[in-house]
Amino acid sequence: MSTSWIPGHKAQLAILKAFAQFIKRAIGLFEPTNDDEIWETLPFEEFESYCRKIYEFSEGKRLCQKDHIERARRVMESGVEELTLCHAGVFNQALPIIVDGDVKAVLMYGQLWAVGNDCCAEARERHERTIARLRQTENDELELRVYYDEIKRFSANDLDTLNQQLSLLQHSYYEMLSEEQARIKQADGIIHELQIRLQPILAEAENLYYDLRRTSIECPAVESLSPVAKELLNSVLMLRTLVRNFGNFMPEDYQFKTCSVGGLIERAITVYGSEAKRKRVAISPQLEGLPKVELSRDHLQEAINNLVHNAIKYSFSGASDHYRYVEIDGEVVKSDYKLTFSNYGVGILPEELDRIFEPGYKGELTRKEYRSGAGMGLAIAKEIIERHQGTIEARSVKTDGDAYVNTFIVRLPLEQAKGEKYEDCMD
Amino acid sequence: MKIAWIDDDIEVIRSVVKPLEQDGHQIIPIRTVQQALDSEDLHTCALILMDVILPPGCDKDFGYYSGTSLLRMLREEHKIMTPVIVFSVTDRSKVEERLASWNVADYVRKPALPSELKEVVDAVLAAQGNSGDGGSPTPELL
Numbered sequence: 084m085s086t087s088w089i090p091g092h093k094a095q096l097a098i099l100k101a102f103a104q105f106i107k108r109a110i111g112l113f114e115p116t117n118d119d120e121i122w123e124t125l126p127f128e129e130f131e132s133y134c135r136k137i138y139e140f141s142e143g144k145r146l147c148q149k150d151h152i153e154r155a156r157r158v159m160e161s162g163v164e165e166l167t168l169c170h171a172g173v174f175n176q177a178l179p180i181i182v183d184g185d186v187k188a189v190l191m192y193g194q195l196w197a198v199g200n201d202c203c204a205e206a207r208e209r210h211e212r213t214i215a216r217l218r219q220t221e222n223d224e225l226e227l228r229v230y231y232d233e234i235k236r237f238s239a240n241d242l243d244t245l246n247q248q249l250s251l252l253q254h255s256y257y258e259m260l261s262e263e264q265a266r267i268k269q270a271d272g273i274i275h276e277l278q279i280r281l282q283p284i285l286a287e288a289e290n291l292y293y294d295l296r297r298t299s300i301e302c303p304a305v306e307s308l309s310p311v312a313k314e315l316l317n318s319v320l321m322l323r324t325l326v327r328n329f330g331n332f333m334p335e336d337y338q339f340k341t342c343s344v345g346g347l348i349e350r351a352i353t354v355y356g357s358e359a360k361r362k363r364v365a366i367s368p369q370l371e372g373l374p375k376v377e378l379s380r381d382h383l384q385e386a387i388n389n390l391v392h393n394a395i396k397y398s399f400s401g402a403s404d405h406y407r408y409v410e411i412d413g414e415v416v417k418s419d420y421k422l423t424f425s426n427y428g429v430g431i432l433p434e435e436l437d438r439i440f441e442p443g444y445k446g447e448l449t450r451k452e453y454r455s456g457a458g459m460g461l462a463i464a465k466e467i468i469e470r471h472q473g474t475i476e477a478r479s480v481k482t483d484g485d486a487y488v489n490t491f492i493v494r495l496p497l498e499q500a501k502g503e504k505y506e507d508c509m510d
Numbered sequence: 511m512k513i514a515w516i517d518d519d520i521e522v523i524r525s526v527v528k529p530l531e532q533d534g535h536q537i538i539p540i541r542t543v544q545q546a547l548d549s550e551d552l553h554t555c556a557l558i559l560m561d562v563i564l565p566p567g568c569d570k571d572f573g574y575y576s577g578t579s580l581l582r583m584l585r586e587e588h589k590i591m592t593p594v595i596v597f598s599v600t601d602r603s604k605v606e607e608r609l610a611s612w613n614v615a616d617y618v619r620k621p622a623l624p625s626e627l628k629e630v631v632d633a634v635l636a637a638q639g640n641s642g643d644g645g646s647p648t649p650e651l652l
Contacts (some may be wrong), residue, residue, distance in 0.1 A: 179584045262521050279599055279621075282519075282522075282621035285526075286523060286623070287525050289625060293529075
């Protein structure tokens with residue numbers, strides 16, 4: 084069964100399953116995206132006995148699948164509904180689902196006998212040929228004959244009614260899908276345009292910042308512009324993150340290359356530097372060695388961004404006379420690079436330490452303190468780190484008053500293991 | 511070093527290569543597929559930066575991503591083996607498979623910081639044994 088389209092098609096799956104159960108027929112769907120596979124809803128045990136028997140023979144199963152695909156492709160091309168015989172003398176229905184003139188899919192159901200159909204004689208001939216081809220024992224032949232006569236009967240009216248109902252269902256689904264796809268395309272277009280327009284702003288902001296830092300001109304105007312330029316750059320970087328996240332920036336494929344972890348930490352600090360400054364939180368990276376690690380840069384950047392942002396967000400604010408610290412330590416430990424993110428602030432209760440990596444989960448103390456966010460950052464970070472064959476763990480130790488020292492420890496292998504899992508990541 | 515930059519938006523986003531120019535690299539702008547095919551500079555430059563979405567737009571082989579067709583022609587027909595960095599707003603997963611046969615050194619997604627682009631360019635040039643002339647220090651933390 085093709086998996087490429089299942090996410091997001093759960094409603095369709097549920098409806099078709101219910102329909103299959105109601106009419107007790109196997110329903111299959113052929114879409115351009117699932118090419119050589121026909122997707123079926125009824126469990127095999129509920130197939131017609133005749134069809135189940137044929138499937139016992141590998142040749143029989145192969146002929147059935149070949150038959151279905153050929154029928155589906157034919158109807159995909161012609162756009163014309165077909166009630167045809169399979170190789171074994173069973174009737175099958177194929178309905179094109181047409182939206183805006185395009186055949187979106189072919190819906191098929193069958194394993195039936197069409198009462199009074201012109202092809203009934205030919206059906207019996209095919210049945211006889213099937214027996215001759217597949218039978219290995221007398222019992223096989225007996226079962227095939229008995230089961231064939233037990234195939235459920237449908238009149239022409241029955242079939243018309245079913246076809247109308249199924250077509251309506253599928254047509255509505257694909258119309259809705261088309262509208263959704265049009266909206267996504269429009270949103271994609273806007274994101275695309277935003278990213279293009281953001282490029283000169285981002286470039287000019289960084290260039291201005293570094294030009295002001297490097298200038299030898301000393302005057303009040305330059306001095307007052309420097310923090311403004313830094314703020315501008317940070318804001319534009321935040322905007323880039325927002326635009327990318329909105330556009331589901333994260334590519335599906337992990338692309339592993341040897342890169343410096345230090346660069347990723349630097350960028351995360353750059354992005355959230357303004358927020359840290361506002362809270363009077365100083366970020367103190369102590370990265371030893373800074374080895375090159377085999378990582379998927381864009382993905383791990385996202386994970387590190389989330390960890391740094393969390394550390395800042397849940398840190399208590401400093402005061403005018405003293406700063407709070409977020410510490411980021413890195414060191415090589417055997418064959419791993421160990422990163423530690425620590426802060427002093429809102430804690431995590433002991434019983435929640437495993438749960439905080441669940442999507443959407445926000446700790447009890449976090450809720451009490453209220454910090455904005457969807458509770459997804461740590462779940463995403465964990466998934467990304469695990470895709471790097473790494474680990475992440477959390478610790479939270481109560482100190483004085485309501486304060487906790489929170490520590491997130493990430494271990495990343497310096498090299499990806501060249502096993503099956505590695506190849507999965509490289510797809 | 512000479513760096514050829516193939517992009518139809520160069521005038522708008524020129525500032526992204528400022529650190530590279532400060533490092534002494536000469537940026538050669540090329541704005542269309544045809545200009546790229548006619549350019550002598552592609553034979554002598556140390557690196558090519560290119561977008562995959564280029565005029566004239568739709569390509570019969572690669573649809574929207576006519577830059578991928580250009581890269582194929584540069585490699586196969588013009589025998590240009592200069593390292594290429596794809597610098598585009600397009601997500602790399604959408605084009606990487608198409609480009610897999612033609613030796614792309616790296617991808618940088620727009621919008622990129624000038625320092626991000628410089629880091630990747632420096633790395634690719636270093637790997638080729640072509641460092642920049644002098645080179646500005648790695649950007650400090652803000």
